[in-house]
Amino acid sequence: MKKSFLFVIAGALWIAGYSQFSKASLQASGLTCSMCSKAVKVALEKVSFVQEVKVNIKNQEYSIVFKENSKTDFDELKKAVEDAGFSVASLKVTGNFSDVKAEKDKHIQLDGKNFHFVNSSNKVLNGEQTFTIVDKDFLSAKDYKKYSAATKMECIKTGKAGECCVKDGIHSEERVYHVII
Amino acid sequence: MKNLNTLILSFVFVLAASSANAQGPTPNITDSRLDFTVTSLKGDSIKLSSLKGKVVLLDFWASWCVPCRFSNKYLVKLYNKYKDKGLEILGVSLDDEVSDWKKAVAKDKITWMQGIDLGGWDALAAVKWQVDALPSSFLINKKGDVVAINLDRDELEKKIKELLGL
Numbered sequence: 001m002k003k004s005f006l007f008v009i010a011g012a013l014w015i016a017g018y019s020q021f022s023k024a025s026l027q028a029s030g031l032t033c034s035m036c037s038k039a040v041k042v043a044l045e046k047v048s049f050v051q052e053v054k055v056n057i058k059n060q061e062y063s064i065v066f067k068e069n070s071k072t073d074f075d076e077l078k079k080a081v082e083d084a085g086f087s088v089a090s091l092k093v094t095g096n097f098s099d100v101k102a103e104k105d106k107h108i109q110l111d112g113k114n115f116h117f118v119n120s121s122n123k124v125l126n127g128e129q130t131f132t133i134v135d136k137d138f139l140s141a142k143d144y145k146k147y148s149a150a151t152k153m154e155c156i157k158t159g160k161a162g163e164c165c166v167k168d169g170i171h172s173e174e175r176v177y178h179v180i181i
Numbered sequence: 182m183k184n185l186n187t188l189i190l191s192f193v194f195v196l197a198a199s200s201a202n203a204q205g206p207t208p209n210i211t212d213s214r215l216d217f218t219v220t221s222l223k224g225d226s227i228k229l230s231s232l233k234g235k236v237v238l239l240d241f242w243a244s245w246c247v248p249c250r251f252s253n254k255y256l257v258k259l260y261n262k263y264k265d266k267g268l269e270i271l272g273v274s275l276d277d278e279v280s281d282w283k284k285a286v287a288k289d290k291i292t293w294m295q296g297i298d299l300g301g302w303d304a305l306a307a308v309k310w311q312v313d314a315l316p317s318s319f320l321i322n323k324k325g326d327v328v329a330i331n332l333d334r335d336e337l338e339k340k341i342k343e344l345l346g347l
Contacts, residue, residue: 036246038302038313055301057245057277 021095029089131179219296244285
């Protein structure tokens with residue numbers, strides 16, 4: 001009897017969604033040639049959940065592999081780049097998902113983080129998926145303007161759930177990453 | 182251990198290069214911690230320490246580094262002016278692709294020694310010389326001592342003339 005009860009709980013957890021981010025690709029920008037400095041690479045390598053950073057000259061980006069089963073925090077990547085004297089021009093994060101429903105302007109929790117899909121058309125995400133983060137300072141000011149106009153919700157300006165999102169069960173002070181697929 | 186060595190080396194570097202009244206030994210290209218071998222455009226080996234006896238500008242660059250390409254224009258003039266008087270330039274490319282490097286060498290009309298040590302920032306030559314930004318250049322006297330780092334154009338020419346006894 002006890003055994004079957006445990007089994008049911010485990011099953012329920014599985015249905016609630018498996019999600020784990022595994023890697024990212026990041027572009028840095030600045031006043032000088034950002035790729036000409038080792039500083040961004042070194043700063044990213046020091047981030048606790050980063051396993052490996054490779055410089056991809058062709059695409060002018062850093063390919064970052066995360067440590068397996070580590071807690072990822074995309075704001076930390078941004079901070080590392082900024083502390084090195086540059087800014088993030090683009091951050092695309094890739095993860096593995098199973099049966100994650102991505103509805104436009106809905107907030108969902110994935111891998112311990114809140115996400116707001118700015119452009120999704122009720123897709124169900126399965127397998128490897130890549131999101132582009134469109135929060136302020138994760139892309140050029142011009143692109144940010146474009147994406148922030150795509151939703152009327154206040155949270156895209158603050159990156160915090162705020163009052164508009166508490167109905168999804170998220171505390172108003174919690175970080176929400178705004179992404180496009 | 183390797184990390185400790187580089188730490189000590191960088192400390193020596195800072196001491197020796199930034200101060201005219203340097204204390205401690207001057208870094209020399211015959212030191213195994215600084216010496217390296219790179220592959221030339223033709224595929225031969227170039228060993229840095231074999232250049233001892235000449236005034237050498239060791240120049241780290243890459244085809245994708247716009248400021249380096251800009252600097253190449255100036256280096257072409259500098260090299261043509263002093264190559265017959267004993268100046269040698271060894272350009273070390275941090276390119277990942279040999280073809281990108283060769284294309285840039287041709288386009289910028291580079292005639293000085295060129296070497297590559299594939300691996301980008303992690304190329305052994307770049308690691309040994311603690312290169313953390315491009316371009317980076319080191320001026321080496323006839324004895325093989327590293328006497329200056331990243332001089333601007335005016336200072337560089339002045340120092341080269343001095344080292345060549347002109």
